[in-house]
Structures are given as C-alpha cells and as structure tokens.
Amino acid sequence: MCILKKQVTTIISIILIILIAVFAMLNLEKVDVSFGFTSVEMPLVLLILVCLLIGALIIFLFSSTQNIRQNREYKELQNQSDERQQELTDQINHLQDSLKALETRLKNSSGKQEIGAKDQQISDLESEIEKLTDKLSSQK
Template sequence: MKKQVTTIISIVLIILIAIFAMLNLEKVNVSFGFTSVEMPLILLILFCLLIGALIIFLFSSTQNIRKNREYRDLQRESDERQQALTAEIDQLKESLKTLDTRLKNSSGKQEIGAKDQQIDKLKSEIEKLNQKLSSQK
C-alpha cells in the first residue's frame, strides 16, 4: 500500500513539473561563473530535476550499502553465537554422557558390592555348615 501511494504521488509531481516546464518555454541565460549559456527554461528545469534525482539516488544508495553492511555484521555475529551455543550444547551432551556412565558404573558397583556381600554371607554359612558337619562326624 505504501509503495502504491508513493508511486501515485511521484506521478502527480512529475505531471506538475512537466506542466510547469511547458509553461516556461522562453530562453534564459545561465551563468556558470567562467561561462554563460543560453538555454530554454524547460531544459534548465529538467536538468536541475535530474541532478536532484541523482543526488537522492546517491544518498539512498549509501544508506542501503550501510544497512547491508550492518546486516552482514549482525548475521556474522548471530552465526558466531549460534556456533558457540552449539559447541556448548555438544559439551553439555558429553558431560551428560560422562555423568550417565558414572551413574551406571556407580549403581553397577553398588550391585556388585551387594552381590559380593551376599556371596560372603553364603560362604560364611557354608563354612558354618561345614564346621557343623565336621563336628558331627
């Protein structure tokens, strides 16, 4: 919508400038300091309009270049942050794996320790039973 309004306003301004130029067809003397030229007023108006349009184009081009540069810098910074966060996530995943392995080993050792205690109890019961057997003979 904004582009359409801008286009309509531009067209109206161009028509007004053309009408103004057509009403001023007489020749005028233009002095450049070192020389003077006689030309129709319509050409002078159109020439000045062209120079103004070029100046506006140059200013807008420099702004676009500056914005594009800022966008690239922000994109690069975003990519660097994303890589850093990805590396941190990978590091945390590795830490999680290590902790998970430790936990499994720890619980495995506890189970082994409990089984060793059961084996020791069974061995001691076997010895007691062996002693009872040998004492009964």
C-alpha cells in the same frame, strides 16, 4: 503492506512528474544561466528539467550509499550471529558428551553398588549360617 506502500509511492511519483511537466510547460521563455566563468541562454523548461535530474541523481547517490552501508552492517551482524550460533552448538555438543560420560559413570557405579550390596547380603547369610551351624552343634 509493502505492496500498498509501493503503490502509494508510485502514485505520488506520477503526480509529481505531471505537476513538474505542467510547471515546465508554463515556463517556455528563455533565461540566462551564469556558471561563473560563462553564461548560457536556455529555455526555462530545460533548466528546470536539468535541475530536477541533478537533484534526483544526488538523492539516488545518497540513498545508494546508505543502502550499501546497511547491507554491510547486516552482513557483519549475520556473521556474528553465525559465529555465536556455532559457539553455542559446540557448547551443546560438549555438554551432551559430558552427560553421556556421566551417565556411563553412574551406570558403572550403580552396578558396582549392586554387586557390593549382593556381596554384603552373601556375607550376612554366611554369618547367619555359621551362627545356626554353631547353634545346632551346641544343641547336640
């Protein structure tokens, strides 16, 4: 798409240059040009070309300043994006560290729960053994 746009721009530019050259060649007579403080006689072709060059220079300067402004804005947005991405990366790392700590605490607490449950089972079995021992003793 970009290549086609460049080709169209080039073709239009060439056509405009040819039209300006033909127009200039049709106007070869000399004219008086007044600058306010002085007056100069020059061929109309030269006057047209000078005015065309001045106009092209003005357009170039305006487009250059606009490009510089856009590049500056792009860099600022890129820096903001990089900073935000770094903040998000730091938050992700912090959350991952917190998750690891919570997983470790969960493993430790579940291990303690298992030990507590086994201790309870042992206590229950010991109490059953005592009951059975008491029963046996009472039957003798």
